[in-house]
Amino acid sequence: MSTGLLTDLTIAVLSLLVGFEVISKVPETLHTPLMSAANSIHGIVLVGAALVAASAHNTAGYVLAFVAALFAGMNVVGGYAVTGRMLKMFKRRPAPKAPGTEPVSSGAAEA
Amino acid sequence: MSGFDATVRLLYVAAAACFVVGLHLMNAPPTANKGSRVSATGMVVAVAATIALVAHDTAISATGWTVMLVGAILGSAVGLAFAQKVKMTAIPQLVSLFNAMGGGAAALVALAGFVAASSSANLGGRVAVSTAIDVAIGAVTFSGSVVASGKLQGTIAGRPIIVPGGRLTNSVLALATVVGAVLLAARPHSVAMLVLTLAAALAFGVAMVLRIGGADMPVVISLLNALTGTAVAVAGFVIDNSVLIIAGALVGASGGILTKLMADAMNRSIVAIMSGGFGGGDSPGTDTGGGSAPVRQVSADDAAIQLAYASKVVIVPGYGLAAAQAQHAVRDLAQLLEERGIEVSYAIHPVAGRMPGHMNVLLAEADVPYTQLKPMDEINPEFPRTDVALVIGANDVINPAARRPGTAVSGMPILDVDQAKSVIVIKRSMGHGYAGIENELYTDPKTSMFFADAKAGLVALGAAVKTLVGG
Structure with missing residues (x-):
C-alpha cells in the first residue's frame, strides 16, 4: 500500500468523523437547508470533472468529461442557489403586519 | 512539489476548512445564512485553484478546455434556472x-x-x-x-x-x-x-x-x-x-x-x-378501533367560532398543506388569530412532509417566524392546555393507534393532538394516510372534521373568522 493511498485513507476517515460530529448537532428546523447545503458541497465533484477534462486525450475521455462537468455544474450552482433561497426565508422575529416588507432582522445576525 | 502545486494544495485545505466551518454554522438559524456563504466561498476557492492548476500544467488540450468550460457553464446555467424557478413545495x-x-x-x-x-x-x-x-x-x-x-x-x-x-x-x-x-x-x-x-x-x-x-x-x-x-x-x-x-x-x-x-x-x-x-x-388493518364510528362534520362558520374564542391554538401541518400550497393561507389565518390575542404555535413532526424539515421551510417561506415552529418534544407537553388543535393534511403522525402494539404505525412517535381540548381536522376526505389504516382521532367525540382542500379550507376559515369578529 502506497504512502499516497494511506494518506488519502487517513483523510477520508477523519473527514467522516468530523462530518458526524458537526452534523449531529443541527436542529430539526434546519434539516432541509442542511441537506441542501450538503447537497451543494458534493458539487465539489466539479473539481474532479475539470481535472479529468485536463487529462483527457481521446473522444471517450472528452465525452465523459463534458457530461461530468455539465452534471457537476448543475449540482454545485443549483445547490447553493436553492440553499440560499431557503435560508433567506428564516426570520428571527414575527413578520410585520404588511406582508412583503422585510423585517430588519432578516437573514438574522449575518456577518 | 513545486511552489505552485503546494499553493494549490493549501487552497484545497482552506476550502475544506470552509466546508466544515460552513456546516458547523448551520447549527442554528441565526448563523445558517453565513454558514452557506462560507461553504460557497470554499467552493469558489477550490474551483478557482483547480482551474489555475489546469492552466499552469500545460497538458490540457484546446478540446479539453472547451469541454470543461462549456459543460460547466451550461450545467451551471441550467442549475441556476431550476433553483430560481422551483416552488418551495x-x-x-x-x-x-x-x-x-x-x-x-x-x-x-x-x-x-x-x-x-x-x-x-x-x-x-x-x-x-x-x-x-x-x-x-x-x-x-x-x-x-x-x-x-x-x-x-x-x-x-x-x-x-x-x-x-x-x-x-x-x-x-x-x-x-x-x-x-x-x-x-x-x-x-x-x-x-x-x-x-x-x-x-x-x-x-x-x-x-x-x-x-x-x-x-x-x-x-x-x-x-x-x-x-x-x-x-x-x-x-x-x-x-x-x-x-x-x-x-x-x-x-x-x-x-x-x-x-x-x-x-x-x-x-x-x-x-x-x-x-x-x-x-x-399491513394488517386490525385493531384500529372505531373504523365505522360516525364522524362529526363542521362548517367553516362553526370551526371559526371555535378558533376565534380559543386562547391557545396549535396548528399541525402535514403533507396535505404542502400539496395544496397552503402555507400562505395558514399564515394569514394565524395572523388573524394573533391579532385577537390568541397564542398560536405550530407543531412540527420530524417526518411531516416529504423531507426532513420540509414543513419548516414551507412555513418560513410564508414568513412564519421560526420561533413559532415547535418540534415534537417541545410541543407535546403543551397539548393538554391547548384549546384547539388545528390539523391540516396530517394523518399518520397524529394517529393515537401508534401508542398500541399491533398496528402499522405502532411505536412511531406521534404528536399528542388527542390531548388537546378540541381538535379540528381539515382534510379532503376520510381517505387513509400513508400507512393505510384508520385514524381513530377522527372519530373522537372532541374532533370535528372540516372536509376541504387545505388551501380552500383555510381561506374559508379566515373569511369566517373575519366576519365573526366584525372585521
Whole structure:
C-alpha cells in the first residue's frame, strides 16, 4: 500500500468523523437547508470533472468529461442557489403586519 | 512539489476548512445564512485553484478546455434556472435531482480517470478498485435519485411499485452489481465487466426506489445524498484529490446521520424502509378501533367560532398543506388569530412532509417566524392546555393507534393532538394516510372534521373568522 493511498485513507476517515460530529448537532428546523447545503458541497465533484477534462486525450475521455462537468455544474450552482433561497426565508422575529416588507432582522445576525 | 502545486494544495485545505466551518454554522438559524456563504466561498476557492492548476500544467488540450468550460457553464446555467424557478413545495424533488447529477458526475469522473489511466497501461490497483466501487455507487445514486425525483414530482406513481420478480429481482441486481464491481477491480481492462457493473447498478437503483412509497422519500433522499457524498469521496481516490475526498466524506457522514435521525423518528430501521413495500395496503388493518364510528362534520362558520374564542391554538401541518400550497393561507389565518390575542404555535413532526424539515421551510417561506415552529418534544407537553388543535393534511403522525402494539404505525412517535381540548381536522376526505389504516382521532367525540382542500379550507376559515369578529 502506497504512502499516497494511506494518506488519502487517513483523510477520508477523519473527514467522516468530523462530518458526524458537526452534523449531529443541527436542529430539526434546519434539516432541509442542511441537506441542501450538503447537497451543494458534493458539487465539489466539479473539481474532479475539470481535472479529468485536463487529462483527457481521446473522444471517450472528452465525452465523459463534458457530461461530468455539465452534471457537476448543475449540482454545485443549483445547490447553493436553492440553499440560499431557503435560508433567506428564516426570520428571527414575527413578520410585520404588511406582508412583503422585510423585517430588519432578516437573514438574522449575518456577518 | 513545486511552489505552485503546494499553493494549490493549501487552497484545497482552506476550502475544506470552509466546508466544515460552513456546516458547523448551520447549527442554528441565526448563523445558517453565513454558514452557506462560507461553504460557497470554499467552493469558489477550490474551483478557482483547480482551474489555475489546469492552466499552469500545460497538458490540457484546446478540446479539453472547451469541454470543461462549456459543460460547466451550461450545467451551471441550467442549475441556476431550476433553483430560481422551483416552488418551495418542490424542493425535495430538486434536491433529489441534484443528487442524481452529483452521483452521475462522480461515476463519470471515475470512468474518465479510469479511461485516461488505462490507456497509459499502468493501471494501479488503487485506481481499479476505487473505479469499480465508484461506478457502482455513482450509478445506483444516479438512477435511484432520478426515480425518487420523478415520484415526488408525480411523473412516476408515488405508491410502492413492485417490479416483476419482487425482492428476488432486487437481490439479483444488487448481487450482480457487487460481483461486477469485484470482477472489474480484479480485471480492470475488461470492458464487459465495466458494462455489467454499470447496467446492474443503474437497474438496481431504479428497482430499489420504485418499491418505496412516497412518504418514505425523506429517508430515501437523505440516504441518496449520503451515497452521493460517498461516491464523490471515492472519485477523489480515483484521481488522487484530497478536496474531493474531504468534501465527499463530510457529506457522506452528514447524510448518514440525517438518514438515521429520520428513520428513528418513524421508529423504523433504514433497512426496513429501503426494502420497501410499506404502505401498499399489505399491513394488517386490525385493531384500529372505531373504523365505522360516525364522524362529526363542521362548517367553516362553526370551526371559526371555535378558533376565534380559543386562547391557545396549535396548528399541525402535514403533507396535505404542502400539496395544496397552503402555507400562505395558514399564515394569514394565524395572523388573524394573533391579532385577537390568541397564542398560536405550530407543531412540527420530524417526518411531516416529504423531507426532513420540509414543513419548516414551507412555513418560513410564508414568513412564519421560526420561533413559532415547535418540534415534537417541545410541543407535546403543551397539548393538554391547548384549546384547539388545528390539523391540516396530517394523518399518520397524529394517529393515537401508534401508542398500541399491533398496528402499522405502532411505536412511531406521534404528536399528542388527542390531548388537546378540541381538535379540528381539515382534510379532503376520510381517505387513509400513508400507512393505510384508520385514524381513530377522527372519530373522537372532541374532533370535528372540516372536509376541504387545505388551501380552500383555510381561506374559508379566515373569511369566517373575519366576519365573526366584525372585521
